[in-house]
Amino acid sequence: MPIDLYQVSQSAPCRAVRLVAAAVGVDINLKHVDLTTGEQLKPEFIKMNPQHTVPTLDDNGLYLWESRAIMTYLVNQYGKNDSLYPKDPKKRAVVDQRLYFDMGSLFQAFSDYYCRLIFTNVIPEQAKYDKLNNILSILDKFLEGENYVAGKTLTVADLAIVVTISSYKILDHDLSKYSNINRWFARIQAEAPKYNEIEIENGMKEFKIFIDNAKKKK
Numbered sequence: 001m002p003i004d005l006y007q008v009s010q011s012a013p014c015r016a017v018r019l020v021a022a023a024v025g026v027d028i029n030l031k032h033v034d035l036t037t038g039e040q041l042k043p044e045f046i047k048m049n050p051q052h053t054v055p056t057l058d059d060n061g062l063y064l065w066e067s068r069a070i071m072t073y074l075v076n077q078y079g080k081n082d083s084l085y086p087k088d089p090k091k092r093a094v095v096d097q098r099l100y101f102d103m104g105s106l107f108q109a110f111s112d113y114y115c116r117l118i119f120t121n122v123i124p125e126q127a128k129y130d131k132l133n134n135i136l137s138i139l140d141k142f143l144e145g146e147n148y149v150a151g152k153t154l155t156v157a158d159l160a161i162v163v164t165i166s167s168y169k170i171l172d173h174d175l176s177k178y179s180n181i182n183r184w185f186a187r188i189q190a191e192a193p194k195y196n197e198i199e200i201e202n203g204m205k206e207f208k209i210f211i212d213n214a215k216k217k218k
Contacts, residue, residue, distance in 0.1 A: 002029040004058040005070075006045070010206040012107065012163045013067030014055040015198055019159040020071040022194040026078040068099045071156045085156050095150040098142070098157035107164045109135045114171055136168075136178055143180035147187060154191055162188040166199055170207055 005021075005028045007014035021028045033039050033054050040052040048063040049056045057064045059077070064070050075085040086092050109132040116124050139161070142149055150157040165185055168175060175181060189195050 001060045003027070003060070004029045004031050006031045006033050006040075006048075006056040006058070007054050008033055008035060008206075009202055011054060012167050012207075015202075016160045016163040017055045017057070017067050017070050017074075018198045019163065019192055019195065020074050020084070020156055022198060023084055023154070023159065023192065024074050024078045025080070025193075026074060068103060068156075068160060071160065072099075075156060083153050083155070084159075086151070091151055095155045095157045098150045098155075099160055101139075102157070102160045102164055105135045106139060106161065110164060110167060114167075114173075132173075136175070136181065140178040140180045143184045146180075147184065149184070154188070158184075158188050159192060162192065162195075163199065167207065 003021075003026065005014070005017060007017070007030060009015070009032070018028070018030075033045070035054070039045065040054065045056075046052055048058060049065045051065060053065050055065065055067055055070060057070045057073070059073075064073055072085050075082070079085070082088075085095060109128070113124050113128045113132050116122060139149075148154055148158050149161055162185060165175075165181065189199075
């Protein structure tokens with residue numbers, strides 16, 4: 001039975017899930033959800049996910065949403081080993097911390113500043129921009145002397161955060177002073193399975209089109 005992923009290509013969380021599926025080597029059936037027409041509000045979708053969000057996974061009747069929960073599930077269920085999400089409690093704790101850092105700080109700061117800018121064309125207060133850069137500085141510190149964000153091998157934390165950083169890059173946020181981030185970003189681009197297909201040829205392109213269309217509507 002196929003694993004269905006309800007998603008939109010321009011969504012960073014959806015793209016992160018797809019990167020993990022590729023790294024695990026599991027085939028997923030992509031189902032596009034047209035958010036503009038309210039497809040996510042149809043009764044059959046709400047039956048799967050009362051929060052009506054994407055990505056939503058349907059693994060033969062297991063309905064799961066929240067991208068990082070899906071990512072760790074895919075490794076736990078289908079991974080040939082635990083390298084992407086270690087079973088060792090101490091190693092896993094570091095991966096979890098980085099995932100929460102991405103969700104609650106790095107991606108949240110991006111949303112707080114850039115989503116308002118994209119949808120309203122109103123420049124948010126300077127404090128939001130300063131907070132965003134402070135969080136990037138913390139990520140840069142995490143990566144000092146390290147090749148990966150959570151340990152000595154590629155993990156789901158790298159695959160979540162690389163998508164967030166690619167979103168910063170699409171919007172031309174100045175990352176020039178974060179040498180550790182830039183070094184790490186190049187490595188993950190090269191190492192993540194199907195990165196070019198999922199991110200560069202698909203997701204980032206769709207995200208750029210989405211941004212351009214949002215600007216035209218103002």
